[in-house]
Amino acid sequence: MSISDIAPRTRAAFPPPLLTALTLTAVGLVLLGFGATTAQLVTPVKAAIALLGLGTAFAGASRLGRIWSGPGFDVVFWFGAGWLVLLGLAILFAPWLPLGEDRDVASTVLEPAFATPTFTGANPLGTNGFGLDLLARSLYGARSSLVISLSAVAVGTVLGGAIGMVAGYFRKSVDRAVGIATNSLLAVPPLILLIALATVLEPHLRNVALSLALLTIPGMVRLARATTMAYANREFVVAARAMGATRTRIMLRELLPNVLLPLLSLAVVMISVLIVAEASLSFLGLGIQPPEPTWGNMIAEGEGRVFEDHPHIVLVPGAFLFLTVFAFNIVGEKARGRWDSRSVKL
Amino acid sequence: MSFAALRRPALKVLELVGVLLIASIGVFSLVVLLPGDPAVDILGGGRLPAEYAELRTELGLDQSLVTRYLDWLGGVLTGDLGQSVVPPQSDVTDRVMSALPVSFETAALGLLIALLIAVPLAMWSAYRENSAADRIIGAGTFGVLSVPGFLAGLLLIMLLVNSAGLFPRSEWIRLGDGDLLGNLHHAFLPALTVALAELAMFTRVLRGDLIVTLREDYILAARAKGMNPLRILFTDALRPSSFSLVTLLGLSLGRLIGSTVVVEYLFGLPGMGTLVVNAAGQGDYPMVQGAVLTIAVIYVVINAGIDLSYGYLDPRTRRVHI
Numbered sequence: 001m002s003i004s005d006i007a008p009r010t011r012a013a014f015p016p017p018l019l020t021a022l023t024l025t026a027v028g029l030v031l032l033g034f035g036a037t038t039a040q041l042v043t044p045v046k047a048a049i050a051l052l053g054l055g056t057a058f059a060g061a062s063r064l065g066r067i068w069s070g071p072g073f074d075v076v077f078w079f080g081a082g083w084l085v086l087l088g089l090a091i092l093f094a095p096w097l098p099l100g101e102d103r104d105v106a107s108t109v110l111e112p113a114f115a116t117p118t119f120t121g122a123n124p125l126g127t128n129g130f131g132l133d134l135l136a137r138s139l140y141g142a143r144s145s146l147v148i149s150l151s152a153v154a155v156g157t158v159l160g161g162a163i164g165m166v167a168g169y170f171r172k173s174v175d176r177a178v179g180i181a182t183n184s185l186l187a188v189p190p191l192i193l194l195i196a197l198a199t200v201l202e203p204h205l206r207n208v209a210l211s212l213a214l215l216t217i218p219g220m221v222r223l224a225r226a227t228t229m230a231y232a233n234r235e236f237v238v239a240a241r242a243m244g245a246t247r248t249r250i251m252l253r254e255l256l257p258n259v260l261l262p263l264l265s266l267a268v269v270m271i272s273v274l275i276v277a278e279a280s281l282s283f284l285g286l287g288i289q290p291p292e293p294t295w296g297n298m299i300a301e302g303e304g305r306v307f308e309d310h311p312h313i314v315l316v317p318g319a320f321l322f323l324t325v326f327a328f329n330i331v332g333e334k335a336r337g338r339w340d341s342r343s344v345k346l
Numbered sequence: 347m348s349f350a351a352l353r354r355p356a357l358k359v360l361e362l363v364g365v366l367l368i369a370s371i372g373v374f375s376l377v378v379l380l381p382g383d384p385a386v387d388i389l390g391g392g393r394l395p396a397e398y399a400e401l402r403t404e405l406g407l408d409q410s411l412v413t414r415y416l417d418w419l420g421g422v423l424t425g426d427l428g429q430s431v432v433p434p435q436s437d438v439t440d441r442v443m444s445a446l447p448v449s450f451e452t453a454a455l456g457l458l459i460a461l462l463i464a465v466p467l468a469m470w471s472a473y474r475e476n477s478a479a480d481r482i483i484g485a486g487t488f489g490v491l492s493v494p495g496f497l498a499g500l501l502l503i504m505l506l507v508n509s510a511g512l513f514p515r516s517e518w519i520r521l522g523d524g525d526l527l528g529n530l531h532h533a534f535l536p537a538l539t540v541a542l543a544e545l546a547m548f549t550r551v552l553r554g555d556l557i558v559t560l561r562e563d564y565i566l567a568a569r570a571k572g573m574n575p576l577r578i579l580f581t582d583a584l585r586p587s588s589f590s591l592v593t594l595l596g597l598s599l600g601r602l603i604g605s606t607v608v609v610e611y612l613f614g615l616p617g618m619g620t621l622v623v624n625a626a627g628q629g630d631y632p633m634v635q636g637a638v639l640t641i642a643v644i645y646v647v648i649n650a651g652i653d654l655s656y657g658y659l660d661p662r663t664r665r666v667h668i
Contacts, residue, residue, distance in 0.1 A: 047505065055482075076485075183361075184368035188642045191604030192622065199626040199634045200379040276494045280608050283496050284623050299497065303612075311504060318497045326492035 021063035028057025077334060080327035087324060091143045100133025102140050103291040114310045125316045128301055134312070137293040138320045144294050145324075148205060149274040152212035157267045159213070160220025165259060167221065168228030169251055175225070182218040190215050194277060198286035208287055212274050216267075223266055227259045265335035272328035279321055295321040355654060362650050366643060370422070373639050374415050377631055405431070418635075427636030432628045438636035441621060446640070448617035453606045455533055456540030457595075463541070464548035469579045471549065472556035483553075487546035495605035499539040499612045506535065536613045540605050544598055551594050555587035596652035603641060 031053025035046050058075065065073035090097070100123050101107050111131030115123050125134040167178035188196070194211055201207040231237060237254050245254075281287035282296025290297050295317040302314035402408050406417060421428060427438035471483045490498075559565065560583055568578050607619030614620065618637055625633035 058485075180364065180368065183365045184372065186600075187365050187369040187646045188373075188638060189600040189603040189645055191607055192638055192641050195607070195622055195626045196373065196376060196634055196638045197379075199629060199631060200376050272492070279494055280496060280604075284608065284611055284627075286623065286626055299500065302500065307500065307504065314497075314500050314504075318500070321494065321497060322492055325494070326489065329488070329492050 018067060021060050021067060024056050024060030025064060026060070028053045028055070028060055032057055077330050080330035083323050083327045084331065087142055087146075087320075090139050091146065094136075094139045094143065097139075099136035099139065100127070102132060102136035102293055114313070116310075117312050117316065126312045128298070128313055129306070134298075134316045137298055138295070138317055141293040141295045141298055141317060142320060142324065144205065144288055144292065145275055145278055148209045148212065148278050148288075149271050152209045152274055153216060153267045153271050155210070155213040156216030156220055156270070157263055160217040161224045161259065161263050163217070164221040164224025164226075165228045165251060165255060168225035169232055169247070169255065171229075178221060178225070182221050185214070185218050191277065191280060194281055195284070195286060198281060203287055203289055205288065208278060208281065212277060215277065216270050216274070219266065219270065220263060223262060224259055227262050228255055231255055231258050265332070268328065268335045269332035272325045272332060275321070275325055275328065358650055358654060362646060366646055369642050369646070370419060370639060371415065373635050373642070374418055375411075376635060377414075378411065380629075380631060422636075422639065427639070428632040430625075430630050430633045432625075432630040432633075438633050441633065442618070442637055442640050445616060445618045445621045445637075448615050449606055449610065449619065451533055452536050452540060452610060452615065452617060453602055455530075455537035456606070457544065457602065459537055459541035460544035460548055464545045464552060465584070467545075468549045468552035468556055469584075471553045472560060473575065473579060475557055480553075483549065487549050490542055490546040493542070495539060495543060495608045496612050498542050499536070499609050502535060502539055536609045536615060539609045539612075540602065543605055544602060547594065547598060548591060551590050552587060555590050556583055559583045559587045592652075592655075596649055599645060599648060599652075603645060 032050050033053070035048075035050030035053055061079075062073065062075040065075045065078070101111075111123075111127060113127060113129050113131045115127040115131075117124065117126040117134075123133050123135070125138065127133055128137070163178055167175045185193075193215065197207075197211040197214075201211065232255070237250060240250050240254050278287060279294070279296035279299070282294040283300045285297070285300065287296055288294045290301075298317035299314050299321070302310070307314045399408075406414055409417075418428065425439060427442065429435050430438060430441070467483055467487075471480045474480055493501075556579075565578060565583060568582055569575075606617070607622065609615075610617040610619030611623050618641060622634060622637045622641075624630075625637065
């Protein structure tokens, strides 16, 4: 007998009481709002109150979720998915939303600089040193960030997947050459490779996306190769070969459907890695250049002494960056748990 | 040691040299991608064509790429990484050598802090599986994993430097100057920033392994004998559970180097990160080549060392690869 055989202590009653859930959610949200907006307290206390509020709201919301749709409701997952949908819609319709000016410094000379977030009015999330609207900049920043990461992942998945499948199916010298090439690509740590490429490439959207795609290729190659090798000798592939199927047909019709799901779940995980990499690059001043807003170069505006007086310059784009990476991590975790791909190093 | 025992390390070294050679070709060929003419970049516009030509000869730009690569490689092998093209045209080797110790210290201290915090957290979390503490630690580490290093660093500065005044913001004190406490005081915050992401990863992995180990019968036996839980955790459970952690140490090395680079830039430490980022911003390609190649060599050698060490840590993995 082992410890796991002992019956576990039963947890809270199901369904949880509605009143407790509602109270917890409301109290949590009030605390969170108070901690985030109050001007009286010092930063650590505000942060502590906001965190406490977040925890309470989470406890309440997960109870509400379980009342609404039964046990096993994952409130964090739905929160992440909701954030991504909201952000996606906001990005798509950004040109038609009533947003402030996001990059033309000349048109905001009369606007207040460093306005603090009020969550209402013309600049709900405040303005930066040039009076540019932070909400608009964050949304357009999200646009370039997501366009870059998604296209980089798409290119990396297609190229890396194709190379990996060829290496895994043909083995021998092809495999060896691909192995040496990927190992050499992995010989330089990811961010260092990005910085080295940024030294010589013009920092516009296409170049940044291509450099990031280069980072995803080794992981994709390894995963595609390993999965192809695992399936290459299964009965259905042998049967197809015995029936005289061509190599192209075997790879596209028999192997690809099996390799695709693990590759896609790795792709979701990689999106968040790439968003962070892109933001780091712009933060270092080597990515997309201002006035074009990205989360990284917006956060870099707070460097030096600026963010001591105006913490929202860093906190607003930081919150967007964090929530998006968090959401992709949550969704990626789910996808990976579902399709059980091996963890691959980037 | 017999021939067979030496065969695997020897093959590994051979592969390593090959990979490094290809990586060096890649690093060198950055020059090919370089837009414009380096001579014009250095001298500025509006000079006589002869002056540009002279500088090109001086830099060796008029020779074929292969000759230039072999020249550069020859220099690299004798420890000469060339000259910076941005004034003051300092020696790349000198600059790299003075920057390396700072980065090593930041990364090593960060790793140490991460382990010191992650091991107790993981133990607590695993020992009280599914308790409130476990779930808070789980949510916390998952959250921390989504905070990029530079953002974490800025938040730490906001909380600990500006509000509480606990740590100095920059002004690095070198280890060699004898002021160890001063050095640690300055190095702590950057190291803590580096540690955060690693810490979260370590905690999650070690917790998973510990939970499996704690279900073993010998742990139950130790508990039944009435042994102290702390003693069970540290002496009986930790060692068999730490194999994934050692593997992870190797895997996270690339991320560690990356976050060290960003954190150094953020805190203004005179390490490899600041060196390479500034050089990249100025288009100082010899500096970038030298620094990137140095980092690649260190990275590949450490990784190979970790790979080889598995065989000694766990005899079961010895025969698998040959």
